[in-house]
Amino acid sequence: MYSISQRANAVLAFLVTVTLGFLVAVALTSPILLHGKGLRPAPGQNVLKIVDAESHKARLAFYDRTQNQSGDSELAIIRFDISADLRDLWNWNTKQLFVYVVAEYETDSHSTNQVVIWDSIIRNKDDALIRLRNVKGEYFLVDINPTLSTVSAKFTLHWNIIPYVGALFWNSGGQTPILALPAPR
Template sequence: MHNTLNRLQSVFGFFTTVAGVLACFIAATDLYTARSPSGVIKPTNTQVVKGRPHYYSTKKEEYAIIKFSLDADLSSLFTWNTKQVFVYVTAEWPEPGTNATNEAVIWDSIITSPSADHLSNIGPHSMKKLKESAKGRSIVPERGILFLKSQKPKYQITHPSGKIANAEDVTLKVHYSVQPWVGLMSWDTESDYGFWSAFSGGVSDKFSLPAVKTKDEKPKKSRDTH
């Protein structure tokens, strides 16, 4: 005869086995859900300044500030198993004289699903609007529609050498990471993977960073010609 403890252990073991198998099936559903993210990004204003880019910086150095516009459709990333989507924009440029590539994040954002809105680190007014937009719905794909115009970067770009002015062949790229309720996190890919399509677009044309902006420089006024 099994005592009460043995029976509880057997029930718990059976429960965890069933829960694990069920979780695998739930995670597998994502693999058969089509993903087709797309977007267009372009820089709208760039400048390079010399100073202390962070409050903890010990010395002055050159840092770049890049504003950008983004029109992206990430709605296909939101399914019933999506907890939240992490979106970020990077600036990439080659290191002169080497095969290395510099990469720095300039902006990021977390887009939650209705069931994970409580995880959003926003104010009460924004939270109220967020909950009202998702009232009665478990999926809100339109949250994946991004339209940013002349967006200010969250982070400045620096370089270990302290110099970044006149950097050439700079590109902006859009990336994402999907965190599901059950299963493994997934990231954007450069090629198609089953039902998941690679990010269509999401890369800007190449551009160069300007020279260091000095305090004596004044913006040039445009003259209308008739």
């Protein structure tokens, strides 16, 4: 005859197996639900527009002064508009969305530079309809090189889909034309 502890162990093992099977099924069905919705944005659905860009000279505390004797660097402050409908990305397995704006540019020393200038975490479907006007970037556009006025950058809206269970998904949309950053004031 089986003891109570053996029967409890069998029931618990069965429940753990069923739960893991359910989680695997959820993880495998999420890409199917998202395919064609959020992985490929509809044309004109997500729009990012740069309103203003201004540059300033500043002494940055974290900057390596061995390359720049004066210690002054240029930083850019970007203002932009975002119009994006990311509600289609939401399903029963979506925990949150991480939305961010990236500036991408080339310099003499590096062929690709990417800097995040704004980000937001969206925790429910109602907030996934983004309509922002004349928003100042949360982070300055700063480079290891002391001058940014010679740089032309393109700005892109990106998002990461963070599920409860399964793989992370990311995509982008709403790319701007290349913008030449102004000389500092």
